[in-house]
Every structure is written in C-alpha cells, then in structure tokens.
Amino acid sequence: MGYACQVFDRIPHPNVFLWNAMFKGYSENGLHNEVLVLFDEMKKRDVRPNAFTFPFILKSCGKIPALREGEEVHCFVVKSGFEANAFVGTTLIDMYSGGGAIGSAHKVFDEMPGRNVVAWTAIVSGYISLNSLGSARSLFDQAPERDIVLWNIMVSGYVASGDMVSARGIFDEMPGKDIMAWNTVLNGYASSGDFKAGERLFGEMPERNVFSWNGLIGGYARHGRFFEVLGAFKRMLKESDVLPNDATLVTVLSACARLGSLDLGKWVHVYSKSNGFKENVYVGNALIDMYAKCGSIESAIDVFNDMNFRDLITWNSVIGGLAMHGRGTDALNAFDWMKKDGQTPDGITFISVLCACTHMGLVKDGFNYFQSMIDHYSIVPQIEHYGCMVDLLGRAGLLFEAVDFVRKMPIEADCVIWSALLGACRIYKNVRLAELAVQELIRLEPTNVANYVVLSNLYGSVGMWEDVARLKLVMKEVGVRKLPGCSLIEVNDGVVEFYSSDKSHSQIEEIYWVLNGLTDVLKSAGYEPGLDEFGEGT
Incomplete structure (x- = not known):
C-alpha cells in the first residue's frame, strides 16, 4: 500500500476508479481508518463516488466500528441517489447490525425496493449476531427465496446459541445440504458434548472433508476425551482418503501430551516432516509442548532449534x-x-x-x-503468578513470608496456592501452618481427599499418630476416601489406563509385562516398593 499510495499521489486528477482501487487496497489490508481519511480527501476534491465506492467505506465503518461516521456516509448515499442500490443497501445493513443498531438495519432493509436473497441473508445474519434468534427465524420463514448460504446461516445461529434441537430441525428441512451444513451441525454436537448424536451424524454424512474429521477430533479434545482423539485420528488415517491438516496434527499432539503417548507423538512428528508441515509454526509449537510434557526435553529443544520462524x-x-x-x-x-x-x-x-x-x-x-x-x-498479575510466588517462597523454606504474601494479595487465594503452601509445610514439617492451609483448602474444596492425605503424611512423619487416626475418622465422617492410583502406559501402539490392584483389565498380561520391566528399572535405581500411610501399595 505504501507504493500504491506514492503512485496515487502523483496522479494529478485521479478518477473514481482509482479512488476505489485505493479504498479496496486499504480495506483488504485491514487499514480501515485510512479508508475513512481517504474518503474525506475524496469529498474535498469533489470527486463523485459511484455504487462501488460506498460498500468499501461502509464496510470500514462497521469494522472499526464507527457508527456515527457510518450514519454520515448513509446520508451521503441518499444525497448521491444510491439508496436503491442493492449492493449498497446490503452493506448498510451489515454496518448497522455490526454496530448493534439493528433497528436502523431493519429500516434500511424495509426501504430497499428490490430485496434479493443477499439482502435477506444480511438482515437475518444481523439479528443472529445480536442473539435475537426469534426475529431471525421469523424473517427466515418470510424470505421468498432461500439459498444454501441463508440456510447455513440459520443453522449456524442455532448451533452458536446451543439450541441443537432447533438446529437439527432446520437442518433436516434443508434442501440440498452441502458439506458445510453437515460440518456445522457436527461441530454443534461436538461442542455441546453430545458425542452419541455427533457420531451418528458423522456416520450419516455422504462425504467428509478434513473439517469434518477436525470437528469430531476437536470436539473430543475440548471435552478432555483424549483417548477418543487418538482413536478418531487412527480411524481418519485408516478409513478415509482425507489427509490431516495442521489443525488436526496440533490437536492430536496435544492429546499425546496429555496422555504421555510419546511413541504416537514421534510418529506424528515423522508424518509432519514427510507431508510438508516441517516449517509450520503451529505444528512445531505443538511438537515442543508434546515432547516436553512426555519427558523428552532434548527432542523439544531439537524441534525449537530447527524452526526458522x-x-x-x-x-x-x-x-x-x-x-x-x-x-x-x-x-x-x-x-x-x-x-x-x-x-x-x-x-x-x-x-x-x-x-x-x-x-x-x-x-x-x-x-x-x-x-x-x-x-x-x-x-x-493473575492468580497463577501469585501462586508461583507463594510456591517460590514455600520451597525456599520461607513459610511465614509465604503466608504474609498470601494475606497481602489483592485477590483471594485459590486452592492451588494453599496446596502449594501445604506441600512446602510437609517438606519443612511445619504442622501449624499446614493445618492453617488445610482449613482453607477444606473451605474451598471439602471433598478433595488429597488435602487430607498430605496432612496425614505430615502427621506421620513427625510421629503424631493420634492425629493420623483422628484425620482418618474425619475423612470417614465427611465421606471422602482415597481413590486407587491410576496410571497410563503405552502398550501395543496405544495408551492403556489402569488402576491399582486392577486384575480384570482386558490387557492385563501386556500391562504386567511392561510394569515388571519398569519395576526392574526402579529397583536398579535404588527404589523399593512399600506401603503408604493408608496401607496401599506404592
């Protein structure tokens, strides 16, 4: 735009087409303030706008947003005789509805002499953007013509509001459904967590593209169902000809990081390098995160060093x-x-x-x-920063300074901060401050058994066995109990979850084989199995 502006400024009497070229350039580059400044210059030079000028100006007014300036441009539209132009009228509707002035948008719509499907789509979209779905649906039902875009916008409106019943109802009525409509409803089910309905719809789809698979995989990821993320990804590779894109790989790598699935993460790394994603910054970031969380920090550093951007x-x-x-x-x-x-x-x-x-x-x-x-x-500073500072003081043994820091914080301490302080009290065997921390933790999360366990361990480490017994009784009265330990390991190219003393698992033989090898490694490093204060194996 710098070069374009230099050339434009050297033209003694630019015509309206050259002005429009400049408006378009500024608008497409997101320089909307410059569009309004240039329009003022155009008016000063008495250059008459045409029907293609006003949509650029009105679009920029809506983007900034500058509703007052948009109203002035609207007056200029009327004075210039372009109020009947469908293209200009549609842009006016978008501008007003984008600025929250839906009444003005509807007035423009009512005064349009020839309302085409684009104008109907604009006004329906305007009401949807303001979450006025009743008015949007009423206008949608009145529209004399509905194209695929208008149908999709109405379906998307219901999906965005979380009303999947209405979204599915209008989707079922929709003639000639395109893949975008299928994907919209699928994303709606995934976002709402209704995976049974989502899987049924996914099975009914006449065709699927990468956004279909990403909708399913991303929905599982958003709801913490990381096993299903990996399962859907493997299905995508085996059952379809659709290739993953960077969004797919980032989601899968995130799931690998959460599950500790290093082998699959390494496979995705090799796949990404072989399929043109080596220079993709999003995939690179996900690989660094995955390797770091899976314990392979050197691999994370290697990825970082290889990135050009x-x-x-x-x-x-x-x-x-x-x-x-x-x-x-x-x-x-x-x-x-x-x-x-x-x-x-x-x-x-x-x-x-x-x-x-x-x-x-x-x-x-x-x-x-x-x-x-x-x-x-x-x-x-947010609560996370204050938590880091409390943890810093606590680990350094400055327990009273940590408590003083918590009391002077401008925001109330959460359970993470009190847990950090409790952990430090256990390390330095400060029973009095530990009891203070547990009191706050019980107030914030009374059913979290971990708080009782840490305090019990502290009592036991200083020989306060009567208090250990008392705490067990309190736990029994409150109704909280220690859950069995849960672990994740990679077995046969997959991630397996199992619990302590779980002898009924379908893959029990493979699990024991892996764990026996792990136990030998731990013993050789000087670790021995034992019992914790609650009599459970460690």
Whole structure:
C-alpha cells in the first residue's frame, strides 16, 4: 500500500476508479481508518463516488466500528441517489447490525425496493449476531427465496446459541445440504458434548472433508476425551482418503501430551516432516509442548532449534518445558534470548520464568522478574503468578513470608496456592501452618481427599499418630476416601489406563509385562516398593 499510495499521489486528477482501487487496497489490508481519511480527501476534491465506492467505506465503518461516521456516509448515499442500490443497501445493513443498531438495519432493509436473497441473508445474519434468534427465524420463514448460504446461516445461529434441537430441525428441512451444513451441525454436537448424536451424524454424512474429521477430533479434545482423539485420528488415517491438516496434527499432539503417548507423538512428528508441515509454526509449537510434557526435553529443544520462524507460543513452550524439567538456568537463558530476538513476553512467559526461579531457589530473582512484569511490560498479575510466588517462597523454606504474601494479595487465594503452601509445610514439617492451609483448602474444596492425605503424611512423619487416626475418622465422617492410583502406559501402539490392584483389565498380561520391566528399572535405581500411610501399595 505504501507504493500504491506514492503512485496515487502523483496522479494529478485521479478518477473514481482509482479512488476505489485505493479504498479496496486499504480495506483488504485491514487499514480501515485510512479508508475513512481517504474518503474525506475524496469529498474535498469533489470527486463523485459511484455504487462501488460506498460498500468499501461502509464496510470500514462497521469494522472499526464507527457508527456515527457510518450514519454520515448513509446520508451521503441518499444525497448521491444510491439508496436503491442493492449492493449498497446490503452493506448498510451489515454496518448497522455490526454496530448493534439493528433497528436502523431493519429500516434500511424495509426501504430497499428490490430485496434479493443477499439482502435477506444480511438482515437475518444481523439479528443472529445480536442473539435475537426469534426475529431471525421469523424473517427466515418470510424470505421468498432461500439459498444454501441463508440456510447455513440459520443453522449456524442455532448451533452458536446451543439450541441443537432447533438446529437439527432446520437442518433436516434443508434442501440440498452441502458439506458445510453437515460440518456445522457436527461441530454443534461436538461442542455441546453430545458425542452419541455427533457420531451418528458423522456416520450419516455422504462425504467428509478434513473439517469434518477436525470437528469430531476437536470436539473430543475440548471435552478432555483424549483417548477418543487418538482413536478418531487412527480411524481418519485408516478409513478415509482425507489427509490431516495442521489443525488436526496440533490437536492430536496435544492429546499425546496429555496422555504421555510419546511413541504416537514421534510418529506424528515423522508424518509432519514427510507431508510438508516441517516449517509450520503451529505444528512445531505443538511438537515442543508434546515432547516436553512426555519427558523428552532434548527432542523439544531439537524441534525449537530447527524452526526458522518462532512466535510467542514457541518461546513460551520451550521456556515452560525447560522450567518443567528443572532446567531453570536454561529457561532463564532462553528468556533472555527471547527478548534479544525482539519478542515481547506475556503473562504466560512469566509463569514459566517464575517456575524456573522456583526450581532454582532464586527468591530475589523471582521477585525482580515479578516486579519487572508489572513495571516494564504492564502485565497485571493473575492468580497463577501469585501462586508461583507463594510456591517460590514455600520451597525456599520461607513459610511465614509465604503466608504474609498470601494475606497481602489483592485477590483471594485459590486452592492451588494453599496446596502449594501445604506441600512446602510437609517438606519443612511445619504442622501449624499446614493445618492453617488445610482449613482453607477444606473451605474451598471439602471433598478433595488429597488435602487430607498430605496432612496425614505430615502427621506421620513427625510421629503424631493420634492425629493420623483422628484425620482418618474425619475423612470417614465427611465421606471422602482415597481413590486407587491410576496410571497410563503405552502398550501395543496405544495408551492403556489402569488402576491399582486392577486384575480384570482386558490387557492385563501386556500391562504386567511392561510394569515388571519398569519395576526392574526402579529397583536398579535404588527404589523399593512399600506401603503408604493408608496401607496401599506404592
């Protein structure tokens, strides 16, 4: 646009077509303020706009948004004699409804002499954008002509509002359903968590594209059903000719990270390199996160080093991964590298930086980073940042300072902060502060058995066995009990979940084979099996 502007400025008397070319260029590049400034210049030069000029101006008024300026342009439209133009009228409807002035939008619609299906679609879409589905449906039913776009917008409106009954009803009435309509309803079921209906619809689809598969896979991921994510991905590879895109791979890698499925994550890495995703920053970020959370930090660093382009998420992923693995010095060095590279940190970056300070016991540095976040980057600390600071003080043995910090916080401490303090009390065997933390935790989450277990372990470590017995009695009266331990391991190219003392699992022989090998490794490292305070095997 810089070069275009230089050429335009050298033309002594540009005609309306050249003005429109400039409006279009600014608009398509998101420079909507420049569109309005240039339009003022056009008026000063007494250049008469045509029917193609006003849609660019009105679109920019809606994007900024600048409703008052849009009303002035509307007056100019009327004075110029273009109020009957369907293209201009439709853009006016979009502008007014986008600014929340649905009454003005409807008035424009009522005054249009020849309302085509595009105008009907614009007014219906306007009501839907303001969540006025009743009015939208009434207009939809009155429309003399409905094309596939209008049908899809009505279905999408119901889906966005969470009304899947109405969405499915209008979808069933829809003639000539296209794949976009099928995908819209599928996404609706996935977002609402109705996977039975979603799977049925998925099976009925006459054709599927990558967005169909992503709708199913992404829906499982959003609801934490990571086993189903991996299962649907394997089905996609085996049952269809549809190739995954970067969104598919990112979702699958995220599921691998949550389940610890390193082998499948490595396979996705090889697949991504072989199918043109090597330079994709989103896939690269997901690979760093997956490797870090699956315990393979060196592989995460290798991915990071191979990336030609890095965004904020890339830096956050590698800094967080290094901090997670106790490599605080490397995490802080990466943070310095990030700033030298010209990338501005955000709140997530500082959570990782503070975690790195926690692992290294750098209390003073941690407070300096915390203050720098506020002073230099104008980032308002959130509960997660305060939690990191409490954890930093607690791990350093500064328990009373941690309690004082909690009391001076501008926001109320949550269960994560009190749990961090409780964990520190267990390490340093401070019973009095541990009981204070547990009191707060019971108030916030009375049924969380972990809080009772940690306090019981602390009582046992200092020989307060009567208090251990008393706590067991309290747990029994409250009705909370310790759940059996749950583990995830990779067996036969899949992830298997099993519980402590579970002898009825369908893959019990494979599980025992893997666990026996793991036990030998742990014994060789000096670990021995035993019992915890509740008599359960460890």
